[in-house]
Amino acid sequence: MRFELEFFTVLTVVALLFFSSDAVGSTGTLAISFGTGTVCGISASSLPRAVYCTNISGSVSTSPYQVLSTVSFDSVSAGDAYLCGLKTGGEAFFCWNGDSSSIKRVYNGSPAVADLTVGETQVSAVDLSGNGIRWWRTANLFPPSVLGNYSSLTSGNNFTCAINTNGTVSCWGPLNNTMQSRFSNYSMTTIVAGDSHICGLNKSGFVICGGSNSSGESYAPAGSPYEYTRFALGSRHTCAIKRPNGIAVCWGGPGGAQLYMPLNGTSFEFLVAGGNLTCGLTTNNYTVLCWDSHFRNVSVRTLPLPKILPGICVAGGDDICSCGTYPDSGSLCAGTGVICQRCDYQNPVIASPPPALAPAPSGSSVHIGWRVYAIIGTVGTFLGLCAVAYFVWLICRRKKVHNSVMPTIAPPSASNNTGVATAITHSSSGGNGGRIRFYSRSSSAPRSRIFSRQWSRALQRQGSGPSSFKDHADEFSFQELEKATKFFSLELKIGAGSFGIVYRGLLPDGREVAIKRGEANSRNKRFQEKEDAFQSELAFLSRLNHKHLVSLTGFCVENDERLLVYEYMKNGALHDHLHPKNNDFESPVISSWKMRIKILLDASRGIEYLHNYAVPPIIHRDIKSSNILLDANWVARVSDFGLSLTGPNTEEGHLETKAAGTVGYMDPEYYGTNQVTVRSDVYGFGVVMLEVLTGKRAIFKYEGGDGEPVSVVDYAVPRIDAGEVGSIVDSRVAPAASQEVEALELIAYMAKHCVRLEGRERPSIADVVVHLETALALIEDGLRSGSSTSASIHSLETRD
Incomplete structure (x- = not known):
């Protein structure tokens, strides 16, 4: 009877843990x-x-300041040197070093x-598309990403750890083995990291710690199972909440492992720690x-912060928790979601001998209930591995294009009797931009057929990339595209x-497309230059997939014909x-500042993707309004x-290459040094x-001048420096409302x-995105956030 009771109790606990939607990790609504x-x-x-x-400094705390007043956040997390906040919805996050102007x-x-x-x-996060964990700001100490299903993600000094679906702990970084080995014999439900140690609960509710x-x-x-929960780890101490009264209990520090209660009688929802500080x-x-x-x-002090959320707000109703x-x-989530109770607060306290005050409960005292638990854990592990294997099988079945690897087709070797290049290698870098080249010493196989076959093989060998999946580009015949464009009618x-x-075309299936046709005269001295441009576009667009980049539909290679087929951009x-x-000509772009700023924001996000999220990064080299x-x-x-x-x-970094681009838009530093960044x-x-702000072309004839062409940069920047933004804004737009004036000033100073x-004095494209978002929010929400806008402008001006 006792065996059956223990079996039922353990099974109940396992079920509660495995089917909980709650995850701990080191993220939350408060950070130090x-x-x-x-x-x-x-x-x-x-x-x-x-x-x-x-x-905070000693016993003094400054008045609270708001970070990005127009952005809604889900959670915050912090390391020793900076903090980061995750935007609501999870599609962006921002970091700052304790100063709002540094965001x-x-x-x-x-x-x-x-x-x-x-x-x-390092900064890490779980990829919600199911692709595992990703890292940023790693100093090359962590992988860019790892595949798998993980929970309770947490980071410390030179390590990041998380829990697999079977309860085992995996770690990455220079200290991965030190941290991971401590938990090799345990199945965990939660872990939280400090500077150099980790603590958490195993699946029976006991506290397990490892590291320094x-x-x-x-x-x-x-203690009893689940007596301690919601951990906070500093540099040399650990704190937890003690059930059922919710008081804070700490150990470590100058007093060693002895437990102490800094605020006996005060109940807490959760704790956070950093260095020697605990809140x-x-x-x-x-x-x-x-x-x-x-x-x-x-003495304990109260920080001058507003009422803080006791948990992360999640979209939905009570039924999702x-x-x-x-x-x-x-009400706490302002009607936009709910906060789920932690499931470890609901677990029953199981009567069991408490583990000794040691790094782990002794394996020699394991009773029959633990053996039953081990059996259940083994079965659960097997089922979890089956699920992972099935997921991998599904991924492998999907015929997708890699977003991170560019194919390079090598020249033929001497042993190739046909003289046709068939060797395909993968290159992630190189001064040639990863362009595709093909060779043929024999007329027995047309170059177009060789190219098409090699290109098809290259695409088939590519797997899923880190950004998103992209379908294969279709291969069209020249005759198909001739008909689609009415024989390339003017x-x-x-x-x-x-x-x-570029021509507008209509495919037989009804799709409207844009078709770009290269010069067809191979004797033209610029043919190889056009060939390079074609190969470049085909290589890049075949691996890129972003809503603010033009999408490639297909291509055609026949004899000397080179054509690319894109999604048609109606406007x-x-x-x-x-x-x-x-x-x-009437256009909403002419009459609306909101429309203009939104277009700038969209384009900046596309460029940001190229610079920061494409692997390897991409320099466009021809950013202009016609592109x-x-x-x-x-x-x-x-x-x-x-x-x-x-x-x-x-x-x-930079690349050494001959200057290229469009006059008026080309970086003068690049033009003078042949170093592009x-x-x-x-x-x-x-x-x-500046073009959007003023309505002037990049190079135009200034009516107030001597008739000589002038650049919009030389025209606008001196007036912006003089604080005369109003004198250069496009007069075709109705006079700006008050919030629009603030938005336009913000854009002017950023431009x-x-x-x-x-180049080193210019902002990154990520900085540009942030300021354009702020400018658009000022107009959309009708905000008069003078402090926020002033801070943004001030942060730009202090770079002078």
Whole structure:
């Protein structure tokens, strides 16, 4: 009878843990960056969900300041040197070093991420598309990503750890083996990291700690299962909440492993720690109390932060929480979701001899219930592995194109009797931009057939990339594309690109497309240049997939014909809306600042994807208003990759190459040194921003001058410096409302910095995205956030 009871109890606990939607990790709604002396939290009962921070020094705390007042956040996390906040929805996150003017957007795009955690040198998050864990700011100490299903992601000094579906702990980074080996014999449900140690609960509710133990921080306390939970780990101490009364219990530090209660009688929802500091969110009124764990008798202080959320708000109703919701969580989330109760608060306390005060319960005292648990764990592990294997099988079945690898087709070897190159290698870098070249010493096989076969093989060998899946580009015959364009009728001509003329076409299946046809005369001295541009576009667009980049539909290679087929952009190029040939042409772009700023934001996100998220990075080299196209829904997309190159892996790197681009948009530093960087694209986009702001062409004849052509940079920047932004804005738009004036000033100052002569003084494209988002929010929401806008402008001006 006792055996059956123990079996039932263990099975119940396992079920509660495995089917819980709750995950701990090191992310949450409150975070401490001890190195910067900053505590930040997400305010309750407000929209957008704002992050408020206060700087602490000794017993003094500064007045709280808000981080990006127009952005709503889900969670915050911190390391010693900086903090990061995850935007609501998980499609972007920002980081700052304790100063609101230092904020930078680190990630933006698809897929969304969750469980954002910050370590000493790294930021990590779970990829919600099911592709595992990703890292940023790694200093090359961590992999870019790992596949798998993980929970309880947490980061410390030179390590990141998470729990697999079978309960085992996996770690990455220089200290991965040290941290991972401690948990090799345990099946865990939660883990939380400090600087150099980890603590968590195994699946029976006992505390397990590992890593550094110089001050007794890793000696797990004895107690009943689930008696201690919600851990907070500092540099040399550990704290937890003790059930059922919710008081804070700590160990480690100068007093060693002895337990102490800094605030006996105060109930907390959760605790956070950093360095020697520990803070807790009170159950009574959601205020933040902090104390220094290095000295056990210091006074506790209340931080001047607003009421902080007791948990992360999730979209949906009460039915999405497997263990119930917080009381009044709908009101705390301002009616936009609920806060789920932690499932480990619901687990029954199982009567069992407490483990000794040691790093782990002794394996020699395992009773029959544990053996039953081991059997269940083994079965669960097997089922989990089966599920993972099935998931991998499904992925392998999908015929997709790699987003991270560019194919390079090598020349034939001497042993190839046909003289046809068939060897295909994968290159992730190189000064030639990863362009495809093909060779033939024999006329027995047409070059087009060789190229098509090799290209098809290259695509088939590629797997899934880190950004998103992309379908194969279709291969069309020249005859098909002739019919689609009515034999390339001039009436269907819609523009010209880096290697040819663009026509509007209609495919037999009803799809409307844009078809770019290169020059067909191989005796033309520019043929090889056009060939390179064609190969470049085909290579880049075949691996890129982003909603703000033009999508490739297919290609055609027959004899000397080179054609690319794109998704048709119904509303044409931004250039044509800003500078219409027919003055009677009516466009919403002409009359709306909101539309113009949204188009700039869309385009900047496309460029940001190229610079920060394509692997390897890509330098476009020809950013201009005629290469920003607008689809049927007025969504802007960057186009024309004929001049693009695979860029250096760091923002400080550069490529040596002959200057190329368009006069008026070309980076003067690149033109003078033949050294191109990602900041060269920033210069071109700065010109586009000035073009949108003023309505002037990149090079135009200034009526107030001597009739000589003048650049929009030389025209606008001196007036922006003089504080005369109003004198240069496009007069075709109705006079700006108050919030529009603030938005335009913000754009003007950002554009001014984008077109600085030295690339190192220009902002990154991520900085540009952040400021454009702020400008658009000012207009959309009708905000008069003077403090926020002033701070943004000030952060730009202080770079002078």
